[in-house]
Amino acid sequence: MLTQVLIHCPYCGEPVDIFVEGSAEDQQYIEDCQVCCRPIVLRVTVDEDGGVRVDAASENDG
Numbered sequence: 001m002l003t004q005v006l007i008h009c010p011y012c013g014e015p016v017d018i019f020v021e022g023s024a025e026d027q028q029y030i031e032d033c034q035v036c037c038r039p040i041v042l043r044v045t046v047d048e049d050g051g052v053r054v055d056a057a058s059e060n061d062g
């Protein structure tokens with residue numbers, strides 16, 4: 001089941017809708033910003049209640 005999450009691009013600050021796998025374990029992947037096309041590093045964590053939390057960082061943040 002996919003969960004829609006709104007994040008803000010660390011480069012241009014625009015809101016970006018992403019879809020994450022809610023039932024999956026913690027994951028990290030890169031998705032290009034729909035606005036400025038730069039690679040956003042997404043860290044997805046799922047808490048015990050099934051809530052999905054997404055941290056968006058620029059590639060240079062490490």
Ligand SMILES: [Zn+2]
Nearest residue numbers: 009012033036
């Ligand atoms: Zn952007």
